[in-house]
Amino acid sequence: MSRFLRAPFDAMEPYVPGEQPRDKAYIKLNTNESPFSPSPGVLRAVAQEAASLKLYSDPECTSLRQTAAELFGISPDNIFCGNGSDEVLNFAFMAFCGKDKGMAFPSISYGFYPVFANLYALEYDAIPLKDDFTVDPADYFHLDKNIVIANPNAPTGLSLSVSQVRSILDTNRDNLVILDEAYVDFGGESCLPLIREYDNLLVVQTFSKSRSLAGARLGFGLAQKEIIADLNKIKYSTNPYNINRETLAAGEAALREQSYYDANCKKIMENRDFTAKALEALGFEVLPSKANFLFARTPKMGGEALYLALKDKGILVRHFSRKEIADFLRITIGSMEQMQALVSAVQEILK
Ligand SMILES: *Cc1c(COP(=O)(O)O)cnc(C)c1O
Numbered sequence: 001m002s003r004f005l006r007a008p009f010d011a012m013e014p015y016v017p018g019e020q021p022r023d024k025a026y027i028k029l030n031t032n033e034s035p036f037s038p039s040p041g042v043l044r045a046v047a048q049e050a051a052s053l054k055l056y057s058d059p060e061c062t063s064l065r066q067t068a069a070e071l072f073g074i075s076p077d078n079i080f081c082g083n084g085s086d087e088v089l090n091f092a093f094m095a096f097c098g099k100d101k102g103m104a105f106p107s108i109s110y111g112f113y114p115v116f117a118n119l120y121a122l123e124y125d126a127i128p129l130k131d132d133f134t135v136d137p138a139d140y141f142h143l144d145k146n147i148v149i150a151n152p153n154a155p156t157g158l159s160l161s162v163s164q165v166r167s168i169l170d171t172n173r174d175n176l177v178i179l180d181e182a183y184v185d186f187g188g189e190s191c192l193p194l195i196r197e198y199d200n201l202l203v204v205q206t207f208s209k210s211r212s213l214a215g216a217r218l219g220f221g222l223a224q225k226e227i228i229a230d231l232n233k234i235k236y237s238t239n240p241y242n243i244n245r246e247t248l249a250a251g252e253a254a255l256r257e258q259s260y261y262d263a264n265c266k267k268i269m270e271n272r273d274f275t276a277k278a279l280e281a282l283g284f285e286v287l288p289s290k291a292n293f294l295f296a297r298t299p300k301m302g303g304e305a306l307y308l309a310l311k312d313k314g315i316l317v318r319h320f321s322r323k324e325i326a327d328f329l330r331i332t333i334g335s336m337e338q339m340q341a342l343v344s345a346v347q348e349i350l351k
Helices: 040-052 062-072 085-096 112-119 162-170 192-196 225-235 245-256 258-281 303-312 336-350
Strands: 079-082 103-106 124-127 146-150 177-180 201-206 219-222 293-297 329-332
Touching (some): 085 146, 085 219, 103 112, 112 124, 162 192, 258 293, 303 336
Parallel strands (some): 103 124
Antiparallel strands (some): 079 219
16 A cells, blocks of 8 residues: 555455466366356457547447347437446446445345445445345345345345336335346346336446356446436546447447347356256255356355365365355356366365
8 A cells, every 4th residue: 555545545445356267277176257258249249340540439329229129129318338237336426426426235146246335435324135145125124225236146146126126116116226237148038128217226237247248348327317317427537538439339239139048047057957957966055046157055064175175176165164155155157168167176075
């Protein structure tokens, strides 16, 4: 730390991304990336765009928003493009939460929520999950705070139904409800259609998980146009060219090849079912996931020990040291080959 850092940031704990080690080639099942390449049209579009990099990107993301609007059946005015959905979340915290308006979110959820809350010195409620690791919608009724919920939740993979989300929206008409749908394409039910009815809903989606573009950094905020205008106000006050040219081209091409990504999500769900059954056969408890990962534990071995033993065998998974979930591993669903390697490795370790 330099002597110039402002005092409020002294004790701030930054977000810790999943490890990206370079010491050897791992089977990487720790950061919920897709095992599939971006679609052919994306690769072409990115290559074509390279020559135009001397020019700034379109700050309004016009063409990408138009294409997404047609696909989603909404207006471009309902769409905000962020440099990853992390940026959409950051801007939403910055725009809508403050001393007068704190946040509430599940105590076990995406690790970035408390980081943003601390960055903006917000009061926040971290609301415990139920004993079965589900979110209880009733815990969020009539709060005097804005709410952010990942649906499906991470790292549990468990999801709320649209009617459960509706109950939270109905009882928080004067609070913003941010629904982080990073994993919704793997069997969850999107609440995007609800933005017509609710002016207090902001749906956040990403191209990082189901659309194989984690490295491109692209996410959407989807809401009524007044909320989108507010997010744009923040964006134009920080980084108007937040989406680079290649990512704009990649995102638009990806939306035009939706069937490729639908097929990939279907494969991931099949591989998820295979892996869940195989782990259950080995004695694991596996939460019923609607995401591209499983959250699982075995009574035979602690989470950290199993994580280390797998790493030793060249397989990376994610372990969280928080005590409520320290027995669990979060395992990204990759290709069938990768999942078979994982299951064999676990079998050998537990022998
Ligand atoms: C991965 C993830 C994100 C971040 O996605 P980016 O678009 O890559 O920034 C947001 N929310 C949750 C719950 C995630 O798991």
